[in-house]
Every structure is written in structure tokens, then in C-alpha cells.
Amino acid sequence: MVAEPMIEIADVTWRYAGADTPTLAGLNLRIEQGETVVLCGASGSGKSTALRLVNGLIPHFHRGTLEGIVRLDGEPIAEQRLDVIGRQTGTVLQHPRRQFFTDSVDTELAFASENFGAPPQLIRARVAAARTEHRLTDLTGRRLFELSGGQQQQVAFAAATVHRPAVVVLDEPTANLSAAAVEQFIARIAELRAAGVTLVIAEHRLHRLADQADRIILLRDGRVTTEWSGADFARLPEKVWTAEGLRRDLPATRVLPRVFGHGPSVEPARRSPRQKNPAGGSEPSRGLTLHEIRCTRKGRPVLDIADAHFPAATVTAVTGPNGAGKSTLAHVLTGLQRHSGVITLDGRRLSRRRRLADAALVMQDVQRQLFADSVAAELRLWTDESAAGRTDPSGAPSESTSHPLLRALGLAGLDDRHPLALSGGQQQRLVVAGTRLIGRRIVVFDEPSSGVDARHLASITDVLRGLATDGAVVILISHDDELVTRAADLELRLRSLPDPVGTEQPRG
Structure with a gap:
């Protein structure tokens, strides 16, 4: 008997309320338990929307018209409650301050487990472990909105994993991270992979993630057009990167002179x-x-x-x-x-x-x-x-x-x-x-x-x-x-x- 995939997106079309055209048009995607999949493609190709299918924000939060079916661990997401989906998934949004529910690092790390009714002793143990795993001890006691964008991104990643979800989805998770923080992020991704967590990541900066991915999937106009293994992706010729508008994100090649x-x-x-x-x-x-x-x-x-x-x-x-x-x-x-x-x-x-x-x-x-x-x-x-004066009468x-x-x-x-x-x-x-x-x-x-x-x-x-x-x-x-x-x-x-x-x- 063939095992159910962890995530199944079957012939899905999604049109946001008020939109003239669908953002996703016949999307098909199957992700096995424990896989790490990176979604890439031009801006506007549907990557973030695909992630919203996985964590249930579509159709439970965003308004629009959904055709096709999305299953999480064999169950149709449209028929599940958001709290049930939330126990199975963790999410890092492109701009993490939009997902914070509390005002401090410590309470944000504890929030999901508290919300799901975990015992206080277990919550304390999980929060302490997350501080160590994500190297956040220096941020303990800090207010979230006093942190930099990159620090908020790091806290959001930790908060998304504290309750030990089976699936973690991440939208542009390295966008605001320094080089050192990216290295920490990659190390944590490797640890989650080793623990059997299913990871779905939407990214433009692909260079460091390719080594961690089982598959890199290219979206265009709301559907899958190509996919590669991590090893094949690393060997892609320059013309493919250029044709698809993909970023190599290679290290800097020139040293800039310093200002006074x-x-x-x-x-x-x-x-x-x-x-x-x-x-x-x-x-x-x-x-x-x-x-x-x-x-x-x-x-x-x-x-x-x-x-x-x-x-x-x-x-x-x-x-x-x-x-x-x-x-x-x-x-x-x-x-x-x-x-x-x-x-x-x-x-x-x-x-x-x-x-x-x-x-x-x-x-x-x-x-x-x-x-x-x-x-x-x-x-x-x-x-x-x-x-003023440079516009037409309309x-x-x-x-x-x-x-x-x-x-x-x-x-x-x-x-x-x-x-x-x-x-x-x-x-x-x-x-x-x-x-x-x-x-x-x-x-x-x-x-x-x-x-x-x-x-x-x-x-x-x-x-x-x-x-x-x-x-x-x-x-x-x-x-x-x-x-x-x-x-x-x-x-x-x-x-x-x-x-x-x-x-x-x-x-x-």
C-alpha cells in the first residue's frame, strides 16, 4: 500500500477575492513526509500563495475561490479547523512582525504551546530548548518591536518550531538576515531535516539552500513548470538561471571603499x-x-x-x-x-x-x-x-x-x-x-x-x-x-x- 504524502495539492486553482485572474492555475504538488522542498520562480509566480494552501490560511483566512483539493497528512485542509492545522504546521511569514501575537521574545516563543494547552513545565522546557537551538539567548527579555527585522525573523522561525510541528513553511526566511545569521539558519534547517520535519520554503536567494533541498520546484504563472533535485540544481547552466530570473546569490566580488x-x-x-x-x-x-x-x-x-x-x-x-x-x-x-x-x-x-x-x-x-x-x-x-502639473486631466x-x-x-x-x-x-x-x-x-x-x-x-x-x-x-x-x-x-x-x-x- 502506498503511503499518503504529507502534503498533496491536486489541480488547485485559486483566485483572490476581487482579482481578475487566478494566482494559482492548476497547481499540482506532492511532498512526502520529511522532504525539504524549495519553491522558486519570479516575483508574482504564486510561491507565497502556495504556502498559504499548506498552512490552511487558504481557504480559512484569505477570501477567494478555491478549486481542487489540498490534503495535509491525508486530510482535506478545507474540512479541518485552523487550530487542528496549527498543531501540525508552523509558519514564518515574509514579514514576521505580522505574525506576532505578544510583545516579547519569551512570551512569543511560548504562545503556540500555551494556546494548545501544553503543561507549563513542558512549555518552559520547549522555550529553553528553542533559545538554545536558534541561538536566541542574547534576545531573552527583549521586546519584539525593539528588535531589528533580521532578529524578528530569527524569533519568528524559533516560535514556528517550539510546538514541534510536523510541517514548517517559510516565506523568504533569509531576506533580512546577515551572512552569519544565514549560516545559523541553514544549520537549524539541517537539524530539522534530520529530525524528520517536512519543510516547504519559498525563496529567491537560493545559493545556500540548494544543499539542503531534496527538490527545488519552479513555479510560473501559478503552476509547477520544472523541478530539480538539489544536486541537479547545483549544476544548472547559467542560461537556465538567466532565463528563469533566478538568483544565484553568490558572495560579494568587490570590496567597497569606506566612507568617513x-x-x-x-x-x-x-x-x-x-x-x-x-x-x-x-x-x-x-x-x-x-x-x-x-x-x-x-x-x-x-x-x-x-x-x-x-x-x-x-x-x-x-x-x-x-x-x-x-x-x-x-x-x-x-x-x-x-x-x-x-x-x-x-x-x-x-x-x-x-x-x-x-x-x-x-x-x-x-x-x-x-x-x-x-x-x-x-x-x-x-x-x-x-x-504637480505633470499629470493629465484625469x-x-x-x-x-x-x-x-x-x-x-x-x-x-x-x-x-x-x-x-x-x-x-x-x-x-x-x-x-x-x-x-x-x-x-x-x-x-x-x-x-x-x-x-x-x-x-x-x-x-x-x-x-x-x-x-x-x-x-x-x-x-x-x-x-x-x-x-x-x-x-x-x-x-x-x-x-x-x-x-x-x-x-x-x-x-
């Missing part, structure tokens, strides 16, 4: 930086200069930069480990974060209020920046203030501004789509497009390649380079070596600040 900067949060360069302090007169002062910038959160220092200079007409990459203060710096530069110290632009002091007017930011979770009911209306929100963005950019970013023809109905990568590129159109002097991109395939990595690079050509101060915060290599001219590398004396110690 020093202070406790700045990692010293191993050799003298090319750029000198503009106050000394050896470099023009055009650009953004920071002096004695310090931020604390509930008495805990999170950013401390004595001096730094970001030149205009240049793309400066800000890099460093998770939790080093990169997103905090983004919020400081764009006027969203209180701080001590002074910031000047071209030698003139720039208040927080002025920065709110002069700066634009692409956040890690761009859904927080989407407000309109269509792509066209969203672009009008970006352009109304800065591009109010639609003009051909000379938005349409070529939308085509380059793979958004042409989506004018009437609701922004929240787009894929994560399409949402990311929509906000990038708006940032390009608004014409601000200071533009900060915080992990703009999350959810982005190889083709659109090139178009985002073009946007960054175009802003620099226009004379803007462009700051790229990223763990993506490929994007940094393609787009950046200079680098400011941050380092984590030591915890102050008296910081809460890990509890057992």
Missing part, C-alpha cells in the same frame, strides 16, 4: 578610508553629515555615531550584523527617530521636521507604506506634492514619468490592482517606483531586494543609480551582497553596541 565615519557603532576600516572628514577641507561638504548622533530605547543604547558623511550623487551601502542599528539609522536620517546630535545637508543644519520633507524611505515591510486602493492611485499619492501619472519606470519594474498593466493584492516583491517595487518619482534630496532604502527576483534586482539597481545621477544622497541598507556589489559606491559598516551593565539576563 567613526564612533562606537561604526566598524573601523582595516585600512584608511578613501574619504576624509569634509570638515577638514580635503573633500567637498556636499551631502549629509552626522555629528554625535546617539539613540537609546528604554535606556538601552541602539546607535552611537560620532561622525559620518554620506556624499551626494553617491550610493552608500550601510551594512553590518542584525541588531547593529541600521534601520534605526534609516529612521534618524528620514526624521522618524528622535536622537541627540546634529545632521547637516550641504553644510546647513537639517531639523527632524525638515528631514521629513526632504527625505524618502523604502521600509523593510512596505505594506506599512501602502494607502490607496489601486496601483495608479498609490503613485498619485507619491507624485501629487512633488510632480490625474493619472504621465507617460514620461511613471509608465517607463513601471515597465522596468515589472508593474506595467497593474494600474487597477489593489496594492495589497500584489505579491510581496511587487509591493516592494511599487514603493521603490514611488520613491524614484518623488524627487527627494535624501533617499533611504531599507532592504529593498526582499522578495525580488534576478530580473528586478537589476531594475532596482537602475533606480538607485538613477537617483544618485540626479544628485541625491542615496543610502542602501542591505544584507544582499549582490545588490550592494551592483549598486553601491561606498560603504559604512556598523557593529552592534555592547549591552550596558544591568541589562536583563536570560531566564532559564
